[in-house]
Amino acid sequence: MKLLEDRIRQDGLVLPGDVLKVDAFLNHQVDPELMQAMGEEFGRLFKDEHITKVLTVESSGIAPAIMTALALKVPMIFARKHKSLTLTDNLYTAQVYSYTKRVNNDISIDKRFVDDNDRVLIIDDFLANGQAVKGLMEICQAANVEIGGVGVVIEKSFQKGHQMVLDAGIHLEALASVASLADNQVTFVDEL
Amino acid sequence: MKLLEDRIRQDGLVLPGDVLKVDAFLNHQVDPELMQAMGEEFGRLFKDEHITKVLTVESSGIAPAIMTALALKVPMIFARKHKSLTLTDNLYTAQVYSYTKRVNNDISIDKRFVDDNDRVLIIDDFLANGQAVKGLMEICQAANVEIGGVGVVIEKSFQKGHQMVLDAGIHLEALASVASLADNQVTFVDEL
Numbered sequence: 001m002k003l004l005e006d007r008i009r010q011d012g013l014v015l016p017g018d019v020l021k022v023d024a025f026l027n028h029q030v031d032p033e034l035m036q037a038m039g040e041e042f043g044r045l046f047k048d049e050h051i052t053k054v055l056t057v058e059s060s061g062i063a064p065a066i067m068t069a070l071a072l073k074v075p076m077i078f079a080r081k082h083k084s085l086t087l088t089d090n091l092y093t094a095q096v097y098s099y100t101k102r103v104n105n106d107i108s109i110d111k112r113f114v115d116d117n118d119r120v121l122i123i124d125d126f127l128a129n130g131q132a133v134k135g136l137m138e139i140c141q142a143a144n145v146e147i148g149g150v151g152v153v154i155e156k157s158f159q160k161g162h163q164m165v166l167d168a169g170i171h172l173e174a175l176a177s178v179a180s181l182a183d184n185q186v187t188f189v190d191e192l
Numbered sequence: 193m194k195l196l197e198d199r200i201r202q203d204g205l206v207l208p209g210d211v212l213k214v215d216a217f218l219n220h221q222v223d224p225e226l227m228q229a230m231g232e233e234f235g236r237l238f239k240d241e242h243i244t245k246v247l248t249v250e251s252s253g254i255a256p257a258i259m260t261a262l263a264l265k266v267p268m269i270f271a272r273k274h275k276s277l278t279l280t281d282n283l284y285t286a287q288v289y290s291y292t293k294r295v296n297n298d299i300s301i302d303k304r305f306v307d308d309n310d311r312v313l314i315i316d317d318f319l320a321n322g323q324a325v326k327g328l329m330e331i332c333q334a335a336n337v338e339i340g341g342v343g344v345v346i347e348k349s350f351q352k353g354h355q356m357v358l359d360a361g362i363h364l365e366a367l368a369s370v371a372s373l374a375d376n377q378v379t380f381v382d383e384l
Contacts, residue, residue, distance in 0.1 A: 029305045030268045032261040032265075059254060063255075066222060075221050076224055078220065078222065080220070080251075113216070
């Protein structure tokens with residue numbers, strides 16, 4: 001998505017350790033018109049997947065997910081992160097390891113909001129090692145819910161999340177696919 | 193806002209301890225068309241306030257805030273919650289006490305995203321004791337930013353947050369104002 005690639009080039013910051021900081025427009029300060037355009041693009045990309053719910057995880061996934069849900073005219077659910085719970089009877093729960101924070105968190109959704117008639121689109125801001133998306137996929141499996149696709153705003157295609165989603169046979173779309181962050185430069189896959 | 197009051201009556205759950213659970217459409221599963229309608233309503237209510245940024249706090253404020261920012265054509269910033277930090281040089285930070293979780297958390301925003309030319313609209317899902325809104329107001333004060341208004345989706349007008357915002361001389365709008373949750377019944381202020 002050219003609009004997004006241009007914005008990453010303009011306002012993204014590349015930091016040591018292959019970190020791409022996009023807090024000026026995506027995950028701290030957020031550009032609502034860009035989010036709307038991205039939601040419409042996800043809507044177009046997944047329009048034939050018969051999606052009944054959009055699923056994301058708090059917090060950075062919420063803005064793109066709500067705009068995607070608006071485009072597809074379906075509800076959005078955001079999984080909540082928390083320390084491991086003892087009472088989980090009414091929740092579908094998965095464990096997610098955060099490489100940036102180096103902690104395990106549980107994520108969960110309430111069982112009332114999905115059932116085996118649902119076909120879910122997973123949306124997130126980043127796909128890198130794929131831990132958050134893997135957790136959401138595990139929740140879908142536990143809920144016996146079909147996954148109609150995974151849509152991420154930015155993927156780092158050189159990390160393992162990309163292949164993990166493809167290996168699961170899932171329709172994957174990234175609005176911007178980063179091939180390299182070497183030498184403090186963003187190189188997109190479609191520039192190679 | 194009649195659309196919202198009807199939805200609260202239909203899908204809200206009143207639990208012991210004056211808890212109104214609206215996780216079916218607002219803060220876990222989220223109805224995107226309702227969020228859009230609410231964002232447009234906040235846009236209308238604050239259209240003369242010369243708002244330059246919408247400010248909220250993760251996570252439940254993000255969906256209504258991004259739709260409000262879209263209506264007002266300004267950026268949205270969501271403050272992040274975390275345990276108390278040692279390094280806060282580049283952050284505006286405030287402490288927020290959560291009555292439901294009984295813990296203190298810091299919330300913060302990056303100093304790069306506001307300056308003294310800004311006039312901010314604070315948006316949140318709930319106004320009850322007003323701790324989150326108070327924290328956001330403190331951040332605005334520290335940043336020397338004017339507050340053009342506070343917009344909340346649901347307020348419990350019988351708790352102290354409502355008066356706290358008014359006492360600060362701030363333009364307050366609630367899309368649904370709950371007067372009482374006695375006897376497991378929602379009574380709105382405009383029904384009294």
